[in-house]
Amino acid sequence: MRRMSDQPAFRDSAPVEAAAVGASLDPTPATENGSPRRSYYAGRTLERARTIEDLRRMAHRRLPAFAVEYLEGGAEEEATLQRNLAALAGYRLLPRALVDASHRDQSISLFGRSTPLPFAIAPTGLNGVFWKDADVLLARAAARAGVPFIQSTMSNDRMEDVAAVPNLRHWWQLYVFGPKEIRDSLIARAERAQCEALVLTVDAQFYGDREWEQRRFAHPGRLTIGSVLDAALHPRWALTTLSGGMPSFANAIDWVPKDHRGFFESAFWIRANMDHALDWAEVARLRGLWPRKFLIKGVLDPRDMERAADIGADGVILSNHGGRQLDWTVSGLDMLPEARRRVGDRLTVLVDGGFRRGTDVLKALALGADAVLLGRATLYGLAAAGQEGAERAIDILREEIDRDLGLLGAPSVKAMSPDFLTR
Ligand SMILES: Cc1cc2nc3c(=O)[nH]c(=O)nc-3n(C[C@H](O)[C@H](O)[C@H](O)COP(=O)(O)O)c2cc1C
Incomplete structure (x- = not known):
């Protein structure tokens, strides 16, 4: 775990207004800012994607609109979604001059194991709507890079199939729903599958309302005619995604009553059965069940x-x-300096939300994070081009971090500190 020996320079976690950071941060999926003479790459040649944003454009082109909404959407006004980008934009880097950076090292230690890159892949449910067997593909991309992959309870591939990916650091993300028998059984199953870590998600006991996504549906579970026609106009997506039929929630479905096992129905059943009483006492009990x-x-x-x-x-x-x-929250990055101050070295502190650039990752490390999770960044790659696309996303970030370390005059990510940042 990293030590934050000196006093972090940023005690103040006051929000930076989204408006102050400029139009280039507008995350609305349909927006195409900038001059028409200048555009991101949205073709099919993966090597031509130079940035995560290029992969995002490629993904938007391949996916039907309802899947783009699922991938991109935030709750309500999307103020929290915007905050994640604005919080990152609120910091500037302060490079040191004339530092020998002939060797650059972005490896970190994560739970006692050396990890070649300072990030892991975040849990995301329903990846099967982007590509068939998407979780296995993401896991392979993670294993190739040596970074952990966190598999969601709402994933569409069986836990054991992901666990079978060679050299994978497999973490299991648990959602707590239904009677205790379900969570206990999923924990026991993750232990049998040799998962390295259990990640208990606690901010989704109520389902945030992603209104823009809902507008693609005429009724719950029924797409509008326009959305169905739009999906029909995306045969490349259909071929690579739906060839085995609709995805199902492979790890949760056995717990869903037999008459609710349709795709949308099972999702609604799980959503309706999230445990609204989940509290610290129950989390402490789950901690006691899990040996790793x-x-x-x-x-x-x-x-x-x-x-x-x-x-x-x-x-x-x-x-x-x-x-x-929840809309209108702070971002994880906003709370990072204070979190590190409070817990010191007692906890490994990871952060996510809006990480799309090497410089983003370095900012979080400078503020005291042990590592960063990538959500949409790797999903854009996956949705653009399957496993190779996810690998491309990781490669882009690796290259950016390497170059940024050189430019910053900080040859190792372990040396990142608030000294490299200014507001
Ligand atoms: C499409 C999608 C599905 C998600 N599903 C889950 C999930 O099943 N479990 C979970 O803990 N978090 C889930 N998340 C949240 C991510 O783990 C992560 O916190 C978030 O994506 C980070 O923000 P970023 O996408 O801007 O990187 C999901 C995020 C997205 C974009």
Whole structure:
């Protein structure tokens, strides 16, 4: 775990207004800012994608509109979604001159294991709507890069199939729904599958309302005619995604009553059965059931991080769920300096939300994060071109971080500190 020996320069976590950071941060999927003479790459030649944003454009082109909404959308006004980008934009880098950077090192230590890159792949449910067997493909991309892959309870591939990917650091993300028997059984199954860590997500016991996504549906579970026609106009997506039929929630479906096992119906059943009474006492009980590393994902208040340490968690993930749950929250990055100050070295502190650039990752490390989670960044790659696309996303970030370390005069990510940042 990284030490933050000196006093972080940024005590103040006051929000930077989204409006102050310029139009280039507008994350609305349909917006195409800038001059028409200048455009991101949206073709099919993966090597021509130079940035995560290019992969995003390629994904938008391949996916039908309802899937783009699922991938991109945030809750309500999407103020939380915007905040994630604005918080990152609120920091500037302060490079050091004339530092020998002939060797650059972006490896970190994560739970006692050397990890070649300072990030992991975040849990995302329903990846099967982007590509067939998407979780296995993401897991392979993660294994190739040596970074952990966190598989969601709402994934469409069986836990055991992902666990079979060679050399994978496989973490299991748990959603708590239905009677206790379900969560206990999923934990036992993750233990049998040799998962390295259990990630308990606690910010989704109620489902955030992604209104733009809902507008693609005429009724719950029934797409509008326009959305169906639009999907029909995306045969490349249909061939690579639906060839085995509609995806199903492979790890949760057995718990869903037999008459609710249709695709949308099963999702609605799980949503309706999320445990609204989940509290610290139950989380402490789940901690006791799990013998390996235990992380809590979706905390933002530093008092909750202290509580997590008190119940014996090994780590927390500062996250607002990619802006998809409660609107108008702070971002994980906003709370990072205070979180680190409060928990010191008692917890591994990870953060997610809006990481699309090497410089974004370096900012989080400078503010005290042990590592970053990538949500949409790798999904854009996956949705653009399957496993190779996810690999491309990782390669782009690796190359950017390497170059940025050289430019910053900080040859190792381990040396990142608030000294490299200014507001
Ligand atoms: C399409 C999508 C599905 C998601 N599904 C889950 C999930 O099943 N479990 C979970 O803990 N978080 C889920 N998340 C949140 C991510 O784990 C992560 O917190 C978020 O994506 C980070 O923000 P970013 O996408 O801007 O990187 C999902 C995010 C997206 C974009």
